[in-house]
Amino acid sequence: MLDTLDSKTATPVTLAWTGVVRHLHITPRAFLPMRAMAELQLIAGKGIDSDRYMIGREEGFYSSKPEEGRQVTLFEIETLLALKRDHNIDLAPEEHRRNVTVAGVPLTHLVGQKFWLGETLLEATRLSIPCRHIEEITGKAIFDPLINRSGLNCKILQGGTVRVGDAVRNAA
Amino acid sequence: MTLPITTVKTIVDRIEDGGAGIKVFRLVDPDRWQLPPFRPGAHIDLHLPGGMVRTYSLCNDPADNARYVVAVKREAAGRGGSVLLHDAIDVGDTIGVSLPRGGLDLPDDVTRFAFVAGGIGVTPFLSVAAWLKRVGRPKFTLHLIARGAPPLAHLLVPLLRSGHLVVHDTAAAARPHIAALVGRPLSDVGLGCCGPESMIGDFEQATRDWPASRVHIERFVPPPLPVDPDARPYTLALARSKLEIPVAAGQTMLSALLGVGIDIPASCCGGICGSCKVDWLEGAPIHRDRVLSPTERARSLMVCVAESAEDRLVLDL
Numbered sequence: 491m492l493d494t495l496d497s498k499t500a501t502p503v504t505l506a507w508t509g510v511v512r513h514l515h516i517t518p519r520a521f522l523p524m525r526a527m528a529e530l531q532l533i534a535g536k537g538i539d540s541d542r543y544m545i546g547r548e549e550g551f552y553s554s555k556p557e558e559g560r561q562v563t564l565f566e567i568e569t570l571l572a573l574k575r576d577h578n579i580d581l582a583p584e585e586h587r588r589n590v591t592v593a594g595v596p597l598t599h600l601v602g603q604k605f606w607l608g609e610t611l612l613e614a615t616r617l618s619i620p621c622r623h624i625e626e627i628t629g630k631a632i633f634d635p636l637i638n639r640s641g642l643n644c645k646i647l648q649g650g651t652v653r654v655g656d657a658v659r660n661a662a
Numbered sequence: 663m664t665l666p667i668t669t670v671k672t673i674v675d676r677i678e679d680g681g682a683g684i685k686v687f688r689l690v691d692p693d694r695w696q697l698p699p700f701r702p703g704a705h706i707d708l709h710l711p712g713g714m715v716r717t718y719s720l721c722n723d724p725a726d727n728a729r730y731v732v733a734v735k736r737e738a739a740g741r742g743g744s745v746l747l748h749d750a751i752d753v754g755d756t757i758g759v760s761l762p763r764g765g766l767d768l769p770d771d772v773t774r775f776a777f778v779a780g781g782i783g784v785t786p787f788l789s790v791a792a793w794l795k796r797v798g799r800p801k802f803t804l805h806l807i808a809r810g811a812p813p814l815a816h817l818l819v820p821l822l823r824s825g826h827l828v829v830h831d832t833a834a835a836a837r838p839h840i841a842a843l844v845g846r847p848l849s850d851v852g853l854g855c856c857g858p859e860s861m862i863g864d865f866e867q868a869t870r871d872w873p874a875s876r877v878h879i880e881r882f883v884p885p886p887l888p889v890d891p892d893a894r895p896y897t898l899a900l901a902r903s904k905l906e907i908p909v910a911a912g913q914t915m916l917s918a919l920l921g922v923g924i925d926i927p928a929s930c931c932g933g934i935c936g937s938c939k940v941d942w943l944e945g946a947p948i949h950r951d952r953v954l955s956p957t958e959r960a961r962s963l964m965v966c967v968a969e970s971a972e973d974r975l976v977l978d979l
Binding site: 517518519520521522523525549550551552553554555619620621622623626627633637 | 665666667669670671691693695696697698699727761927929930931932934935952
């Protein structure tokens, strides 16, 4: 699979990046505040221990729409900085409602690819889509600014413990 | 199949006697997780068995995010919600609640407050008082007008001791003039009122010369939400199921369809994910989605954001 194409030569170019886990959050049920965690337990094929979207738990706002590829969700901290810079909106890491906030990871390029999140191996299934639900919870007009940069949904191929500060690396 | 989750799940952790036919319910998360935050004076909807939805002010300090505390007066001649809560709800029962809404604006340049409450209408000012005392803005007076023993005495004692509460017992003396309680407009004073409609009418009259931004009124029955002044009602005609569904001004097509039991898949509710795309057959839709091309719009619309420019819109449902 090609990451991107050099427009002049049409030869494949692999993105070079190494990121880091900045924040980890879970919540047990829809609507409840996300809680910061020092580490999360990821269970292959299921989800995050004690999170609302863990398969079998089904207590999330979207649990009525089951989705195998939504076992863990990621968000770029750079998007939070851009919201402040471009829209003067303060959005805290616990407010975007994804589980893992990363720095230095080009999430929008990773759909269909595998990558390491600490000791766990993930496969990116699709980009997250912003929803009005998050505006209802935060009271902030963030639907429009989050279009096309609302995070990444992933399947857990290899489980384990993810800690704040862990490296995020391409598995290619 | 898992049903959509539309409320915050809480369980009744404690029920206390609030006196004067009042019960105080303490609601918590089943795992004691923190609950969604609320502003001083905010309220929540309780979704009760049988589909009843009733709104109550939160009585606890907004800093206390481990619980929602509501006080409910049993109204035998009411609409049934308070009777159900008093007679059928017990400790351990599950109650779905809405996200907290509303609350008082307490801007920093307002340094003094006067609140006027009638009976059980004291409840929103309990969370306001707790908040003001905690953040070091203690210059406020709460006037409670009640007949006989005041409601929620155990929650009022600290305010009485700190000199913040004045109880006007209308069984012992004439009802005070609201105008005398609120005084003349002053730039650093904010006002609030919650009580029966007659009291609110008097309060509105007494504060007609005050700037609106300094006056907050909390009604027992919330007024309807403001709608877009350009919004208009229309009828959805469903060609296949032969149904005619009225859509109120400002209501979404999606909510009108769900309201009559038509299961429409929806996700983002902002016109981008495409889950709720439906074909239309006749009429003049106003699309408002972000993703359909002109060609697609000639055939389809997204019911979460679309409206109708004409009185009738026919959908292929």
